[in-house]
Amino acid sequence: MSLSSASLVECLRQARERRAPLREDPRTTAYRLVNGAPEGVPDVTVDVFESLHVVSLYRDFSSEEEAALLGAMDSAWAPALVYLKRRPREARHLANVARDKLAPEEAVRGASVESVVALENGWRFLIRPAQGLSVGLYLDMRDTRAWLAGQVRGLTVLNLFSYTCGFGVAAHAGGARRVLNVDASRRVLDWGEENARLNGQLVERYDYVAGDVFDWLERLARKGETFDVVVADPPSFATTRTSRFSAAKDYASLAEACARVVVPGGRLVACCNLATLAPRRFEAMVAEGVARAGRRSRGGPSLGPSPVDFPASAEHPAALKVRVLELA
Incomplete structure (x- = not known):
């Protein structure tokens, strides 16, 4: 990552604070926690579905960069369950031949799950984090x-x-x-x-x-x-x-x-x-x-x-x- 470890952790903490209206809404447990460059974390988004965090990377990250990002997330939020999606520009063409690389079926943090149910405006949606690049909503x-x-x-x-x-x-x-x-x-x-x-x-x-x-x-x-x-x-x-x-x-x-x-x-x-x-x-x-x-x-x-x-x-x-x- 281009940010220092301390700066990245702070960006992640601030992103979470901005979501206070959503975090405090009992009718919605599905929202975006990090939205890339506008929040100082370019090429990264993080979506939350109940306790599940889905991290998407929009360029080729080195293994060291991925580890640094996940470590900063641990420090900022301590997420219990994290899945990783790699979405470089060529991901659309590679999805069928490199799915295990782009969208691992196993969680990178926590115990893997088949599905979770998340809320949006009081409606219930079934989220499947191991189903590929798109998880259902x-x-x-x-x-x-x-x-x-x-x-x-x-x-x-x-x-x-x-x-x-x-x-x-x-x-x-x-x-x-x-x-x-x-x-x-x-x-x-x-x-x-x-x-x-x-x-x-x-x-x-x-x-x-x-x-x-x-x-x-x-x-x-x-x-x-x-x-x-x-x-x-x-x-x-x-x-x-x-x-x-x-x-x-x-x-x-x-x-x-x-x-x-x-x-x-x-x-x-x-x-x-x-x-x-x-x-x-x-x-x-x-x-x-x-x-x-x-x-x-x-x-x-x-x-x-x-x-x-x-x-x-x-x-x-x-x-x-x-x-x-x-x-x-």
């Missing part, structure tokens, strides 16, 4: 999920790229009449069903659909099926047997396909976590796609991560962008 969406829950009572929701269905849980908790979750992976959809059951929500199997999102959007539009709210939260890059998606190149096409299944007066919640895509460019791509679908739109709130645990700076702006549009 993207914490920067916490505020957006809470917003969604307050908007959907009695409405229908289409949750695209649903992963473990965090937006689905929030929508059901908010009283949505129906939530259709679509993701390419049956495994994560099964995980999403587990999350729903954890929260006492009824699971209808036909509302957890495994398949290519673009194929399903085309199918829904062809059938004339529409939704009051469509949430699109794609990965920055995605490949299926039938399509390839790059947020930087293809978001307008995604927004166009989404707009075709939003009811008049309904809303499109467009999300993007690609750090290199500037907010203005992202918003322009969403607007372009909506216009290509022949829809007029009116801007709603611009949402994003909580500044409490996702602090940003001019040099390091927040990667997540969330744009809400009401479609005529």
Whole structure:
């Protein structure tokens, strides 16, 4: 690490103090504890789920640097359970061939566990720290999920790229009449069903659909099926047997396909976590796609991560962008 040991420990202690509003909230036990460079710890994030700490490294750290970071964490927080994720730029390409190196299944501190249950705004989510680089919940969406829950009572929701269905849980908790979750992976959809059951929500199997999102959007539009709210939260890059998606190149096409299944007066919640895509460019791509679908739109709130645990700076702006549009 570039910081001295004493400086690093102090940065980690200060990061924890900044999270006091979250640490003291009994309804939330899942939050980001360290958010990289804006907090003086570049290339490092730490996410907390109950007693579990998940450390992510965004460059190649030497074994000595890793040991120094873990030692500083011991001094600053004394975490009982720590898992390590190595995410260099090439991690996306290496994930299938070097998984043991990138995402060890064994804890680096404490006894390894299969899963923990963490709380977000009172909702329960199943976290699996040994399941690869992603453990089951993207914490920067916490505020957006809470917003969604307050908007959907009695409405229908289409949750695209649903992963473990965090937006689905929030929508059901908010009283949505129906939530259709679509993701390419049956495994994560099964995980999403587990999350729903954890929260006492009824699971209808036909509302957890495994398949290519673009194929399903085309199918829904062809059938004339529409939704009051469509949430699109794609990965920055995605490949299926039938399509390839790059947020930087293809978001307008995604927004166009989404707009075709939003009811008049309904809303499109467009999300993007690609750090290199500037907010203005992202918003322009969403607007372009909506216009290509022949829809007029009116801007709603611009949402994003909580500044409490996702602090940003001019040099390091927040990667997540969330744009809400009401479609005529």
